[in-house]
Amino acid sequence: MFRQNANLQTENSNKGSDTEIIKQMQNDQITVSPKLSTSGETGYYLSAVNDDTLDTTKSKLKNQKTTYSNHILRSTFKRPIGLYSGNYHEILDKLMKKDTFVAHGSSYEYNSDLSTKTSVVYSQKN
Numbered sequence: 001m002f003r004q005n006a007n008l009q010t011e012n013s014n015k016g017s018d019t020e021i022i023k024q025m026q027n028d029q030i031t032v033s034p035k036l037s038t039s040g041e042t043g044y045y046l047s048a049v050n051d052d053t054l055d056t057t058k059s060k061l062k063n064q065k066t067t068y069s070n071h072i073l074r075s076t077f078k079r080p081i082g083l084y085s086g087n088y089h090e091i092l093d094k095l096m097k098k099d100t101f102v103a104h105g106s107s108y109e110y111n112s113d114l115s116t117k118t119s120v121v122y123s124q125k126n
Contacts, residue, residue, distance in 0.1 A: 028047040030047070050071040051071075052071070054071070054103055055068045057099075057103040058075075058103065060099050060100055061103060062101075063077060063078050063079065064076060073103060081095075088120065089110045089120060092122075096108060096122065107124055107125055108122040111123040
């Protein structure tokens with residue numbers, strides 16, 4: 001599991017000048033030609049800063065084998081967690097909030113749209 005900056009920035013082409021947009025992009029280490037196109041295309045970009053927060057967090061995880069490389073934390077439970085109740089997501093919700101179970105688990109929430117009977121999915125909160 002990994003943690004990224006969840007702040008989404010959007011730009012409306014009707015607001016702000018080219019100079020303001022270029023400055024924001026430069027703040028995110030995105031370089032552009034001196035002049036932006038004036039065509040009516042739309043799009044998005046995401047940016048995030050890689051840090052080693054997860055490397056220091058991995059020592060808190062209990063009963064798991066962890067590895068950290070290239071800003072990615074991988075974890076495998078030493079023993080599988082049996083979930084036999086029909087309300088498995090409620091059990092997992094409690095476990096997700098424990099720092100010893102999932103790094104930054106409180107930043108995630110159960111996603112009923114993506115979960116199935118055989119797969120439980122948690123998504124990063126907005």
